Amino acid sequence: MTQLALVIDLNTCVGCHACVTSCKEWNTSGQAGPMVDQNPYAADPTGTFFNRVQSFEVGTFPNTQTVHFPKSCLHCEDPPCVPVCPTGASYKRAEDGIVLVDYDKCIGCEYCSWACPYGAREIDEQQKVMKKCTLCVDRLYDESLPEAERKPVCVLSCPTSARIYGDIHDPESDASKAISDAGGYQLMPEWGTAPANHYLPRRKVSIAVHDEDLQRVDNPLRKEDRGPRKPTTRTTLDDSTSW
Amino acid sequence: MKPAISVIFLTTLIGAGQGLFLAFYSADWFVLLGILRAPLNDYSGHAAALSVLLLALGLAASFFHLGHPERAWRAAAMWRSSWLSREVIALPAAMLLILGYAVLKISAMDSIVLLLGESIPISISMVVGFGAVLAICTLFVCTAMIYACLKFLRQWHSPLTVLNFLLMGCASGFTLASALASYSQDGRFAYFVGMAIFLTLAALIFRFATLLRNKGLRSPSSLQSAIGVHHPTIRQIAQGAMGGSFNTRAFIHNYGASIVRLARRGFLLLGFVIPLLLLQISNESSILICSLAFVLQYLGLLAERWYFFIEAEHPQNLYYQMIS
Numbered sequence: 001m002t003q004l005a006l007v008i009d010l011n012t013c014v015g016c017h018a019c020v021t022s023c024k025e026w027n028t029s030g031q032a033g034p035m036v037d038q039n040p041y042a043a044d045p046t047g048t049f050f051n052r053v054q055s056f057e058v059g060t061f062p063n064t065q066t067v068h069f070p071k072s073c074l075h076c077e078d079p080p081c082v083p084v085c086p087t088g089a090s091y092k093r094a095e096d097g098i099v100l101v102d103y104d105k106c107i108g109c110e111y112c113s114w115a116c117p118y119g120a121r122e123i124d125e126q127q128k129v130m131k132k133c134t135l136c137v138d139r140l141y142d143e144s145l146p147e148a149e150r151k152p153v154c155v156l157s158c159p160t161s162a163r164i165y166g167d168i169h170d171p172e173s174d175a176s177k178a179i180s181d182a183g184g185y186q187l188m189p190e191w192g193t194a195p196a197n198h199y200l201p202r203r204k205v206s207i208a209v210h211d212e213d214l215q216r217v218d219n220p221l222r223k224e225d226r227g228p229r230k231p232t233t234r235t236t237l238d239d240s241t242s243w
Numbered sequence: 244m245k246p247a248i249s250v251i252f253l254t255t256l257i258g259a260g261q262g263l264f265l266a267f268y269s270a271d272w273f274v275l276l277g278i279l280r281a282p283l284n285d286y287s288g289h290a291a292a293l294s295v296l297l298l299a300l301g302l303a304a305s306f307f308h309l310g311h312p313e314r315a316w317r318a319a320a321m322w323r324s325s326w327l328s329r330e331v332i333a334l335p336a337a338m339l340l341i342l343g344y345a346v347l348k349i350s351a352m353d354s355i356v357l358l359l360g361e362s363i364p365i366s367i368s369m370v371v372g373f374g375a376v377l378a379i380c381t382l383f384v385c386t387a388m389i390y391a392c393l394k395f396l397r398q399w400h401s402p403l404t405v406l407n408f409l410l411m412g413c414a415s416g417f418t419l420a421s422a423l424a425s426y427s428q429d430g431r432f433a434y435f436v437g438m439a440i441f442l443t444l445a446a447l448i449f450r451f452a453t454l455l456r457n458k459g460l461r462s463p464s465s466l467q468s469a470i471g472v473h474h475p476t477i478r479q480i481a482q483g484a485m486g487g488s489f490n491t492r493a494f495i496h497n498y499g500a501s502i503v504r505l506a507r508r509g510f511l512l513l514g515f516v517i518p519l520l521l522l523q524i525s526n527e528s529s530i531l532i533c534s535l536a537f538v539l540q541y542l543g544l545l546a547e548r549w550y551f552f553i554e555a556e557h558p559q560n561l562y563y564q565m566i567s
Contacts, residue, residue: 010472020483044486052483054562056466058474069470071483071562084392086318086328105317108310111327113493114244117395117464119559122489128310185471188558190463191395199471 003077003097004135005168005196006152007175007184008070011203013162015053015068019154023051023072023133026153030138032103036126048124050133051154067202070154070163073120073133074187074195075099081112081121090130097169097196098137103129117191168196244396245496246552252304254386255415255544257334258408260297261379262416263290264341266438268372270420270431275363280430288348288368290423291341294416298338326392330385337382340375344368383409390551395464398457398555407453410446411514411544417442418518418540422533425525432527440522443540447515450547454507457554469561479565494557506550514543 027050028035037047051072058065075092079099082090089105090112092098101112101121106129113121113130121132136152139145149156155165166175175198178184184198216222267287273279306312318331347353347368355364387408390399417439424432466477482491521536 039486046484046486046488049484049488052488053481054479054483055481056470056472057478057480058472058476060476066480067470067472080393080395083321083324084327086321086325086331087314088321089317105314106311107314107318109308109318109327110247110310110493111325111389113489114396114557115393117558119490119494119557119562123310123493125489187471188464188468190468191558201471 001097001169002095002167003075003169003196004140005075005097005166005175005198006072006135006155007164007166007168007178007198007200009162009164009178009182009200010067010069011162011182011200011205012160013053013068013070013158014160015055015066016159017053018157018159019070019163020049020051020053022153022157023136024049026136026139027134032134032138033127035131036124038125048122048131050122050131065202071118071120072154072197073099073135074118074193074197075133075135077194077196078192080115080117080191080193084111084115086111096140096167098135099132100134100137101130101132103127103131106130117188117193118195168198244552244555244557245493246549247308249304249307251545251548251552253301253308254408255541255548256297256301256304257382257386258412258544259415259419259541260294260301261337261382262413262442263297263419264294264344264372264375264416265379265413266417266420266435267291267294268344268376269438270434271369271372273434274431275365275369279434282427282429282431284427285348286423286427286429288345290420291345291348293419293423295338295342295345298334298341302334302338326385326388330382330389333378333382333385337375337378340371340378343371344375347371383412390555395462395558396555397460397462399551401453401456403449403453403456406449407446410442410449411547414439414442414446414518415537415540415544418522418533418537421522421525422530422537425527425530425533428527436522436525436533439536440519443515443519443522447511447519450515451511462556462558464558464561466561466564469558479562482563482565488563490559491563494560495563496553498553503550503553506546506553510543510546510550512543513539514547515540518543 024035035048039045051070054069054071056067056069058067075098079092082092087105087107089102091100093100108123108128110123121130124131140150142150151165155163164175164178166173168175170176178200179198182200184200186195186198267290270279271287274281309315318328321328322332353366353368355366356370357365359365384405387405391401391404394400417435421432421435421439424435467473518536518540521532525532
């Protein structure tokens, strides 16, 4: 069983919204029709997005950190939005685990959005159907694209590689390795939805610098008790230029 | 949750319609068994037609909830998994069966089909009516389970939701039946009023119990589990959209605490306490009092259903605490 998913590294996400804009650009120009905006250039702009980046301040000043939190459909392994759909427009693909909406069957009753604890679904105000992240299903199997580009567009656009795409049921995939190596976790595990998308936690990034890293203990000059050359008082190239 | 107006009308109208039919059909049985006196002028068929009208109005209201009402027929497809789909089947089924009962009663095409215990004649309308009762019970359960099955809407996820929908629907239906009986000087009035008082009281008790239950509910979700950062102090500084989004429009209501409190007191008074007092002082000819009891109770139940939505806290709201 394949379960395609995203693993989002909160440690490297810088909150640049590149995934948001590239997602909107790819999906609004796709065959499924536009993701419509209201007042895009006026006060209170709003519209349909599959992916949003939220920001949270953790801690109390001055000991705070900003956590940027990209939020999209998590493609749950037990999606609560699917069984409630009265028309069968919402479905989970057996072959790759992607949760999709058939826009031609959706009656826009919004019941699936009530059933999603994550608020991952949005009604398109113009087309009046429920929309959500498709994991760029129209890229993943498109053989006209180079193989390296058969990935969700948010993954390709992320400048810090904070988004990892892969099959989380394949223990050898990049996504599975990232989850097991960096302690990947699921959102709101208390509801038993088993989200396929995982998040990697904030980690302390530090390098331990030991004396032996700065001075080679096995330096042959030291063996001969000759020591490193003493600093000269002459101006070096580094001192005279300022690039 | 933000109250969905068309759903409020749907659930209250069909509740009253279902209760109304149950009132007259149950009275039919008591007449057959000789417990109630047969009315001089039996208008059960017309009452059932009114019940169909209420259900039809509710069905019409529900269409305003849909983005694509022309595709509504598709909603019957997923009855194996979706309570909404089951409701979509049960509602027209109940309407058809009640309509069948009404047509049989009004057109005098009714005839005896079997004898129960050698002495009680059962007519076709009673058989069709029995089917309608089954459909109505199914419909009550389906309608309520649409809300009760959503496990993370903790205020709804309770057997009390099903019981409340059943009791409130029946209470308003029997109150309406009392009003009809008072209008036509019907011997069944005492039965309708007695049941209306009993059901309204029971509905009040269980709705109040639900209020108490929901007051003490704590969601297992928090901002910590929502974003997976386990620090006691987290503050949202951006929600990813400046002009709001579907998530803020559909799930977050901006009614102040005073309006919500007013609605709670209002529905307890209008929906239960005042109708109880009015029904208590009514007699067989108090058309005005019984009609007023129904109108006030219906308005109260509209407020109750509005509050039912306000009461439910959706965990997705954790992600939308501050615009920027």
